[in-house]
Amino acid sequence: MLTMKNISKVFKTDLVETHALRDFNLEVNEGEFVAVTGPSGSGKTTFLNIAGLLEGFTHGDYFLDGVNISNLSDNKAAAIRNEKIGFIFQGFNLIPDLNLAENVEVPLRYRGFSAKERQRRVQEALDKVGLGARMKHLPSQLSGGQQQRVAIARALAGEPRFLLADEPTGNLDSLMARQVMELLEEINKAGTTIIMVTHDPELARRAQRNIQIVDGQVCDFTLYQGGQAHVAQTEQKVAS
């Protein structure tokens, strides 16, 4: 599903070069639920941005669904983001001036769906997250958990095969975080591949696999089954 080979990302200024990712290798299979953890500044967000085609990389190869997306044009990248990838952001990133239906409709409009098809998908997606009756409400009229559910509905409406979640429960209290996690698990069970960046080890444990990034490299990964560590091994050692 997703294969990264020797991906490097270097941010350059006049004075300093920062290696955000170094020889980063990763393979995620279809239908997996992968949690990505690591300390602040370790490269988690850079990895997520590259995986989601939100920014490019300096070296290496990246295959998504078998397609090498190393040298994609801006428009092609936008089309892949729109069709294959769903995004869930820590701050929800809903558009405050649009109501829930209009927010969920945003990626569908870029996809070029007819009004009828958009309406069907919006209704379905909002029903799925339990907010089908509040389509005309504005984001500001919802709680944080509800807003994140709208963001999940927006990510799901385009029926992506791949969901990228950036700290999806980071701004939520524990009850709402649990609800959102249950929703993500449900989505994953339905067949959608999920990669979730999180600081929370408890949440990471609920994924099938936990990848830890340190200093821009995959430090180790852990396989979980039923909430218990099943296998643990080091894939790469951080160059000292």
Place this chain on the structure above:
Amino acid sequence: MLNIKPILSTLMRSKSGPVLLLLQIILSVAIVANASFIIHERLGMMQRDSGIVESEILTFNMYNFDPSIDRVQQNQLDQQLLRNLPNVMAATSTNMLPLSGSGWSSTLNLGPDSETAQSTPQFAMYLGTEHTLETLGLKLIDGRNFYPDEINTSLTASGKLAIVSKALVDATWPNESALGKVLYEGEDTQITIIGVVEKLQGAWIDSGDLEYSVIQNVDWGGRSYLVRALPQHHAELKQAITDVMLKENPNRVIDDFQSIKAVKESSYRDHQLMVTVLSMMVVLLLLITSLGLTGMVMFNIQRRTKQIGTRRALGATKADILSLFLTENYIICVVGGVLGGGLAVLLGQQLMQHYDLPQLDLLYPIMTVLGLLLVTTVAVVLPARKAANISPAMATRSV
């Protein structure tokens, strides 16, 4: 268009900025449409064909203070001396200067009975000689010029003839030839029309009767003269005329040399000033409006940086972002344009009532709105392109 509905929702939910811009556009359209109309109307006035070769005609005044001279003889001698000067193509005396704002005007009856006869419109009454047509560069389209022996030296002399402008003929005898027609000054004095010139304007540029003119066969002489020569000879002719006139008779004053072109420019100065002021106002208003648009777009880009990044992350192309800002501003521009167009018509009606202006042509509000769409495009495209270049990675940044 693809995104009109959500854009309208956005505009309706954050009204203050768009409403202020809308008001600015409404006022701009109303003012610019009327100002453009007035500018066009004034430019049209200034560009009217007077029928005469304005740049080639040099005019001057001569004041005789010697009571012993025979004014008629002196006048004829002076005119001959003028015609003999090098580079002079023609010269004649006149009682008034075209387009100068001052002169003679009259109406004449079409029949002998002043009680019952209809009369001509008000016309400018030139007194001239057989040299007048050539000096002014008038185009004779019917009849003939005066013969030298037909020129009188007094307004009361008999045998009065006239050459009239075609506009006067059309207004007085539509679809008829004017040749041989008689105009009456009271019961006894008759003026017979012998020629028609294509065009000859009078002295009063703001008058509705400007195009109506009559030249009578009277060598009025003694004060104002018209000399035709190419413009490059005017400077040397001023000195030559002064020299030859003073040599002939030193007891007089010669001054007020100017071309008819300068006379015209002086008469139209107020109109030119209005055109300049209104043009500056139009440019300033369009500039302020475009700055307003640019300012609002830049403000919105700054306010919506994360939103733009999110849209890009969700699949918007750069063209989609450009289109978002253009559509948003086109909506404001079109709504403002329609309301401003309505206000322009109302304003035009008020100006028509109070300032004797013609009715506003609807083309002007329409053209103003089209112009505004162009201004909007220019004002929005540059900042919107900046917005389109916002990275989709902005969506994951905490800004």
